[in-house]
Amino acid sequence: MELSISRAAMASAVLWLGTAGPGGAQHTDHQPILGKVEFKVSCTPQAQKHFNLAMSYYHSYAWTYISEPIDQVLAADPSCAMAHWLRSLAALDNAFSWPIPLTPKAFVAGSETLEKARQADFKTQRERDYVDALAVFYKDRETVPHRTRALAFEQAMGEVAKRYPEDSEASILHALLVSATFDPTDKAFKNQLRAAAILEPIFREQPEHPGAAHYLIHTYDYPAIAAKGLDAARNYAKIAPSAPHALHMPSHIFTRVGAWQDSVESNRASAKSAAPGDYSAAHAYDYMVYAHAQMAQDQASAQVLAQMRAMKPVDHPAYSFAAAAVPARVALERGDWAQAARVELNPPADAFPWQKYPQSEAMNAFARGIGAAMANDLTAARAQVERLEALKGASKIPYWAEQIGIQAEVVRGLALAADSKVQEALVVLNKAADREDATEKNVVTPGPLVPAREVLAQVLLADGKASEALQAFEAVMKREPYRYRTIAGAAQAAEKAGDRTRSIRYYADLAKLTRDADTVRPEIARARQVIMR
Numbered sequence: 001m002e003l004s005i006s007r008a009a010m011a012s013a014v015l016w017l018g019t020a021g022p023g024g025a026q027h028t029d030h031q032p033i034l035g036k037v038e039f040k041v042s043c044t045p046q047a048q049k050h051f052n053l054a055m056s057y058y059h060s061y062a063w064t065y066i067s068e069p070i071d072q073v074l075a076a077d078p079s080c081a082m083a084h085w086l087r088s089l090a091a092l093d094n095a096f097s098w099p100i101p102l103t104p105k106a107f108v109a110g111s112e113t114l115e116k117a118r119q120a121d122f123k124t125q126r127e128r129d130y131v132d133a134l135a136v137f138y139k140d141r142e143t144v145p146h147r148t149r150a151l152a153f154e155q156a157m158g159e160v161a162k163r164y165p166e167d168s169e170a171s172i173l174h175a176l177l178v179s180a181t182f183d184p185t186d187k188a189f190k191n192q193l194r195a196a197a198i199l200e201p202i203f204r205e206q207p208e209h210p211g212a213a214h215y216l217i218h219t220y221d222y223p224a225i226a227a228k229g230l231d232a233a234r235n236y237a238k239i240a241p242s243a244p245h246a247l248h249m250p251s252h253i254f255t256r257v258g259a260w261q262d263s264v265e266s267n268r269a270s271a272k273s274a275a276p277g278d279y280s281a282a283h284a285y286d287y288m289v290y291a292h293a294q295m296a297q298d299q300a301s302a303q304v305l306a307q308m309r310a311m312k313p314v315d316h317p318a319y320s321f322a323a324a325a326v327p328a329r330v331a332l333e334r335g336d337w338a339q340a341a342r343v344e345l346n347p348p349a350d351a352f353p354w355q356k357y358p359q360s361e362a363m364n365a366f367a368r369g370i371g372a373a374m375a376n377d378l379t380a381a382r383a384q385v386e387r388l389e390a391l392k393g394a395s396k397i398p399y400w401a402e403q404i405g406i407q408a409e410v411v412r413g414l415a416l417a418a419d420s421k422v423q424e425a426l427v428v429l430n431k432a433a434d435r436e437d438a439t440e441k442n443v444v445t446p447g448p449l450v451p452a453r454e455v456l457a458q459v460l461l462a463d464g465k466a467s468e469a470l471q472a473f474e475a476v477m478k479r480e481p482y483r484y485r486t487i488a489g490a491a492q493a494a495e496k497a498g499d500r501t502r503s504i505r506y507y508a509d510l511a512k513l514t515r516d517a518d519t520v521r522p523e524i525a526r527a528r529q530v531i532m533r
Contacts, residue, residue, distance in 0.1 A: 032053075032056075032065075032242035032243075033240065033241050033242045034053070034056035034057065034059075034060060034062075034210055034239075034240045034242050034243060034246075035056060035059070035060075035208045035209055035210035035213075035239040035240045036206065036208040036209060037052050037055045037056045037059060037169075037209060037210065037211070038052060038169075039051060039052060039055045039169045040167075040169075041080060041082040041127065042123035042124050042127060043073065043076070043077040043079070043080035043082065043083075044076055044077040044080075046076040046077070047072075047073045047074075047076040047077035047080050047083075050069045050070075050072040050073040050076060051069070051070075051073050051080070051082065051083065051086070053069040054066050054069035054070045054073065054083075054086055055086065055169075056210060056240070057069065057243070058086065058089065058090055058211075059172075059209075059210040059211035059214055059240075060210050060214060060240045060243030060245050060246045061093075061094055061214075061243070061245040062242075062243045062244070062245060063090060063093065064275055064278055066086075066087075066090050067087070070083050070086060070087050070090075079120065079121065081116075081117045081120030081121075081122055081127060081131065082117070082127055082130070082131075084113050084114065084116040084117035084120065085114065085117045085127075085130055085131050085134060087110075087113045088110045088111070088113040088114035088117065088134060088138075089110075089134055091106050091107075091109050091110030091113065092106070092110060092137070093106070094443075095176055095177060095180035096179075096180050096218055096443045097317065097318070097442075097443060097444060098146065098150060098180065099146040099150075099397065100317040100397065100444075101316070101317060102146070107138065107141055110138065111138045114131065114134060114135060114138055117131045118131055118135065126160075126163075126164055126167070129159075129160045129163065129164075130160060130170070132156070133153065133156035133157050133159070133160050134153065134156075136149065136152045136153050136156045137149050137150065137152070137153035147181070150177070150180070150181050151181055153177060154174070154177035154178055154180075154181050157170065157173050157174040157177055158174050158178075160174070161173075161174040161198075168202050168205075168206065168209075171198050171202060172198075172199065172202060172209070172211045172212060172215065173211075174198065175195040175196075175198040175199045175215055175219075176195075176211070176215045176218075178191050178194050178195040178198070179191060179192055179195035179215060179218055179219045180218070184399060184439045184440045185438050185439060187224075189222060189224065189225055192219045192220070192222065192225065193225070195215065195219045196216065196219050196220065196228070199212050199215055199216050199219065200216070203216060203232065207235070207239075208239050209239075210236070210239050210240040210243070210246060212232075213232045213235055213236040213239055213240075214232075214236060214240075214245075214246065214249055216229055216232035217229050217232050217233055217236060217249050217250065217252050217253055218249075218252070218443065220232070220253060220256075221252045221253065221256060221443065222256070222440060223256055223478060223479050223480070223481065226253055226256030226257050227257060229252075229253040229256075230253055230257070232253070233249070233250035233252070233253035233254065234250065236249055236250055237249075237250055237266065237269070241273075242273075244270045244271075244273045244274040244275075244278060244280045244281070244284070245270070245280055247266060247267075247269040247270035247273055248266060248267055248270035248280065248283065248284050248287065249266075250262070250263075250266045251263040251266040251267050251270075251284075251287045251291070251446075252443070252446075254266060254291075255287065255290065255291070255446045255447065256481070257481065258294070258481045258482025260291040260292075260294050260295050260482070260513075261291070261295070261516070263287060263288070263290075263291035263446075264288055264291045264292060264300075266287075267284035267285070267287045267288040267291070268284075268288060270284040271284040271285060271288070271307070276312070277312060277314060278314075279314040279316040279318045279319040280318070281311060282308060282311060282314070282318060282319040282322035282323060282326075283318045283319075283321075283322055283444070285304050285305075285307060285308045285322055285326055286321070286322040286325050286326055286329075286445065286446060287446045288304050289301045289304050289305065289308075289326050289329050289330060290329060290333075290446040290447060291446075292304065293329060293330075293333035293334070293484065294333075294482060294483060294484045294513065295484070295513060295514055295516055295517060296484060296513075296514040296517035296518070296519050296521050296524060297516065297517060297518045297519065298330075298334050298518065298519035299518040299519060300518060301329070301330050301333070301334075302330065304326070305326055305327055305330050308322065308323065308326045308327075309327075309346055313347045313351070313352050315352075315353060315356075317357055317359075317360065317444065318444055320352070320354065320356075320357040320360035320361075321357070321359065321360045321363065321444045321445065323345075323346060323347065323352075323360070324345060324360045324361060324362075324363040324364045325360075325363045325445065325449065327343050327344075327346065327367075328340065328343055328363050328364060328366070328367035328449055329449060331343055331367060331371065332367055332370060332371070332449055332450055333484065333485065334519070334521070335485075336371075337370070337371045337372075337374035337375045338371065338375055339371070340367045340368065340370055340371025340374075341368055341371030341372040341374075341375055341377065341380060342368070342371070343364060343367050343368060343371070344364075345361065345364050355394070358391040358392075358394040358395045358400065358404065359391075359395060359397070359400035359403065359404060361391055362388055362391045362392075362400075362403075362404045362407055363449060365384045365387045365388045365391060365407070366384070366388065366407040366410070366411065366449055366450075367449060368380070368384050369381050369384030369385060369387075369388065369407075369410075369411030369414070369415075370410070370411060370414060370449075370450060370455075372384060372415075373411060373414035373415045373417070373418050374414065374418075376418050378415055378418055378419055381411055381414065381415040381418070382412075382415055384411055385408050385411050385412050385415065388404055388405075388407050388408035388411065389405075389408050391404050392404040392405045392408060399439070399442065400442075402435070402439065403436075403439070403442075405435075406432050406435050406436050406452055409428055409429075409431065409432040409435075409452075410429065410432050410450070410452050410455050412428055413425045413426075413428035413429035413432060413455070413456075413459070414429075414455060414459070416428060417459045417462070417463075422459065422463050425459055426456070426459060426460070426463075429452065429455060429456040429459060430456060432452045432455075432456075433451075433452040433453035433455075433456050433472075435452075436448070436451065436452040436453070437453065437475075437479070447480050447483075448480075450485075451476050451479065451480055451483075451486070453472050453475055453476045453479075454472075454473070454476045454480075454483070454485060454486055454489065456472050457469045457470075457472035457473045457476065457486075457489055457493070458489060460472060461489065461492065461493050461496070466493045466494075466496035466497035467493075467497045467499075469489070469493040469497075470490060470493035470494050470497055470499070470502070473486055473487075473489045473490035473493055474490060477490070482509075482513060484510070484513060484514070484523075487506055487509050487510045487513060488506075488510055488523035488527075490502070490506045491503055491506035491507045491509075491510055491523070491526075491527065491530075492523075492526075494506060495507075495530075503530065504530060504531060507526070507527040507530040507531050508527070508531050510523060510524065510527040511524070511527045511528055511531055514527075
């Protein structure tokens, strides 16, 4: 069981962390280290230099810093149409989080900026083609669904890439869109593998290109194919250590392969380098807490929670999600049901627009519902089911509406089990687990607060169905590898089923997983007792 990936990439990145300039990571000449990007535009040489820097920021999602070099492009060459194109592209934020960040305000700003590009006197047809491709996404927003426009944008960029095969930047952006417009129910990963086929040869030819490494990590961020992304993960932080997102992104792969300490180090570096008010710190804290929890490092998790709560709130979906998820994880991962049942939204509802982010508030409702059901408080559990149903209705994004609906059914199933209606509970939980298995996690989260099938397994185990519980726990492992509570549950189920071989194996895995634990948990004590016989 490999739980630690080589830390060379993280060590190299952390050495750069300082206090001056973007992200706190600087080279000795005070220039940010963002990799090598050569995006040719028909502007002056000085404008070209600034454009490359701005594009480097784009490829590492360093939105905080992209405006300045774009302004410098236009200062050097006011006729550089591609500066307006890039500002309009950056207004769309993270393609893998679409359509959440795409507020009407962002659309209006991006559309107005793109119009400046469209009105420019283009020096090349290639640049006009870039602008026309982006215009497809902004067109008819009021009447055409987001996904339809996103797919049209992907196809338009594909035509640009085909028209200019020597232009790797067009291919990289096309691959980004191919990967970002994947079908969450497609278990063959057609889009992801198609994007990887575009990116892999570019990454080999341009090993310091931040976009090629970054988008490969996103492309492989699925359990079945995660190992393919290890090379990009091990190198991205070295390529662009000045970008907090680049320091964080390797943890997407580390999470998928159970390299928890590497994930902690990656996210610690990212959070440290984030500028004040940058939501990326909160995103890093969520991934960090998830990693600490799997190693039974509850004291470390509590410290990260304190850092999370010390942040100034940021009106952004990634911040809202982490703000709700981190305290919920801290309680649920250690099985503190009483704490989970009363976990509060922080910042409180009167100080933060939670109504804008029902998928985030649902994390709080889900935790409270699970905590209440596990504590046999049926009234409170059912109240959280109702709350989740209301949040599902408030969600305008089908993916998140489905995820919230699954959460509601998990709490409903647990409440039925607590009410001694175990057979009804198992039917509800089986359906919820199947629904969850049919989709993939969103990039905003390292994993579910509690996998639906893990809850099903726990109910089966409590009902004396140890063999069935073991099968369910092992199914969870395929999607969420090296989860503490899944391995512990599998070990207990195997033990109760009389399967000594698998019981010893899973207890040994648990002991290895928690070799650096900072907390004494009963499952760890049992693991040590079993393997020392």
